[in-house]
Amino acid sequence: MATSHNQPELTHVDSTHQQGDFRFALVALTSLFFMWGFLTCLNDILIPYLKNMFELNYAQAMLVQFCFFGAYFIVSIPAGALVGKIGYQKGIITGLVIACVGCLLFYPSASYGSYNMFLFAFFVLASGITILQVSANPYVSVLGPAETASSRLTLTQAFNSLGTTVAPFFGSWLILSTVEHDEKLTEVGEVIGQLSVQQQASAVQTPYLILAASLLALAVIFMLLKLPLLGKKVVTSQKTAKGSAWQYPHLVLGAVGIFVYVGAEVGIGSFLISFLTQDDIGGLSESQAAQYIAYYFGGAMVGRFIGAGVMQKVKAGKVLAFNALCACVLVVAAMFSAGSVAMWALLLVGLCNSIMFPTIFSLALQDLKQHTSQGSGILCLAIVGGAVLPLLQGILADSLGIQLAFIVPLVCYGFIGYYGLVGCYAARPAANVEQQG
Structure with missing residues (x-):
């Protein structure tokens, strides 16, 4: 899955400290790459789910990706400015909280059965992921010696791909299999058919509540971690x-x-x-x-x-x-x-x-x-x-x-x-x- 590589030039953390104090920090950062790869891949599961639920054509169903990846274009520059003011660690926490809010928005979207609310939830979720990417990619780069920065980024990117590989099984198990079971119930009668529509809407609520809780837990972890205060822009005397x-x-x-x-x-x-x-x-x-x-x-x-x-x-x-x-x-x-x-x-x-x-x-x-x-x-x-x-x-x-x-x-x-x-x-x-x- 595509990830941002916006990396300003910053001083790298001393290698002796890196090996001791920041090993757990790198593990925590790696979990972020897994998480946003996982969340992004779930879109591919939700598109047929929403297409069936709202009886959409293919162009209307692709508005999911339009809203999700449109957030990259709209939020990327403001996210860079924000991280430049608050630093990488607070940027990660901010991104996790916003992504958590995006996941929580799936609950009322499903309850009200509103496709427009779903699209807004996708945009909010992607906005949080964009801030995460702007913060986490360069943070991995500077948490250690400059000569091993590329290897650290390669490793974390591999876990991003792992997230996209695991997500389809999660979505198939908790979302699509539930919907298919409900569709069989519609054959019993009209009343059961009406109930099935409500169950289709609720099928997405539990998975995204789990994801919201996971994102919130990660935000708390990063609040408690003592990490180097990096990422804030410093005014220099370099020529333009x-x-x-x-x-x-x-x-x-x-x-x-x-x-x-x-x-x-x-x-x-x-x-x-x-x-x-x-x-x-x-x-x-x-x-x-x-x-x-x-x-x-x-x-x-x-x-x-x-x-x-x-x-x-x-x-x-x-x-x-x-x-x-x-x-x-x-x-x-x-x-x-x-x-x-x-x-x-x-x-x-x-x-x-x-x-x-x-x-x-x-x-x-x-x-x-x-x-x-x-x-x-x-x-x-x-x-x-x-x-x-x-x-x-x-x-x-x-x-x-x-x-x-x-x-x-x-x-x-x-x-x-x-x-x-x-x-x-x-x-x-x-x-x-x-x-x-």
Whole structure:
């Protein structure tokens, strides 16, 4: 799952202290990565649940992702300003509390049976997760020696993928299986059918109350932890850098790459259950199909470790292009075949996704020098692709059908392949322009 990597330059904590005092802090921070990966992946479970409950078309159901990932675009910059004032630890606590409120809002949303209230709850939840990301990513980076920062971040990102792998089983067990049981009761009579609608609404309440309690517990833990007071912005006497990160074509193309990657990943995940329940594909129940999402995100987790080793010997751009090409082949197979071939082709796209986000991110930031922070902010805002492209895919699914709607991620992976082969090597500004200021 896509995560923000906004990391200001800060002094790292002394390594001797890191090994002793802050080991538990890093474990606690790792739990945050697991939690927001878990919460984000649950969207893919809730989309078919809400679609059935409110009798939505695909475009209307994709408003879930529009509101969720739209929060990244709206809240990201204010979140950075907030964390700059209160520091990383208080930023994490703030993010956890807001995310907790978002989870609690699912209770009245289900009670009143209001789709608009659900969408607002998704936005609040995502706002809290955005603040968490802006705080936790750089905090992991500075809690220890600078030379091991990347390894710490890689480890925590792996736990983010673990969260996305576990979440489908949780959602299938507590949400979709309950709904399917209720649907069987509707066959008994109209009164039972009316009761079933109420039970469908309540099926989401208990899981999100559990998640709210977990987030609140984490907030209390981080209030009690004695951690270094880092993250507050300090006014320095450095000269203001002239020029702009927008002058770098490889960054601009990289921002488009992040936009289309997140849109493709979220779009496929959002339609997986609907795709696998089709009679000519998997013929599965929704609760069964939800469990297969674990293969999609689990493949991304495994591929991340494989890719890290491969990219030590092969240029990152070539690995990115290879994965994008494989993703294109798999998406085409899912679009124009049926049965288990189409089913597993789409699930295997997760393996190809594994290295895309961090690779595009790092390639886009190469050679930016004094404009690196601005470039990182631009790339983080491009995560809004997860709001826009799934909505477009939903519109196409309503008019063309689910399979042909996968033309959206197909085009996205095509662009990512271009970026890996050509775009990331686009000419940089002249040396005299780079060195000004």
